[in-house]
Amino acid sequence: MVDWFKWKTIGIGGVGIGLVLTGIQLGLLVILQFFDWSTIPALSDGQMLIVFIAGLLFVYLGVFLHRVADERLEKRIQELREENRGESR
Secondary structure, three states, rough: OHHHHHHHHHHHHHHHHHHHHHHHHHHHHHHHHOOOOOOOOOHHHHHHHHHHEEEEEEEHHHHHHHHHHHHHHHHHHHHHHHHHHHOOO
């Protein structure tokens, strides 16, 4: 059960980090489109793309870890059910 909780927590963190990175990058794009902030140094297009891809990768990693946690929990439940059936006989 602790293993499941650990993987779920890591997955939630990954999704959160990814959404924050992606949101920051998209926010920067919107701000830079509507305002002329040429005096403020901003990220180049390549750097923005890297931040966006990193955000998407974190989201994917988080969702993957959620799936891993659910599979491990389901496997553990099956093992406990089989043990319970064996003991009840």
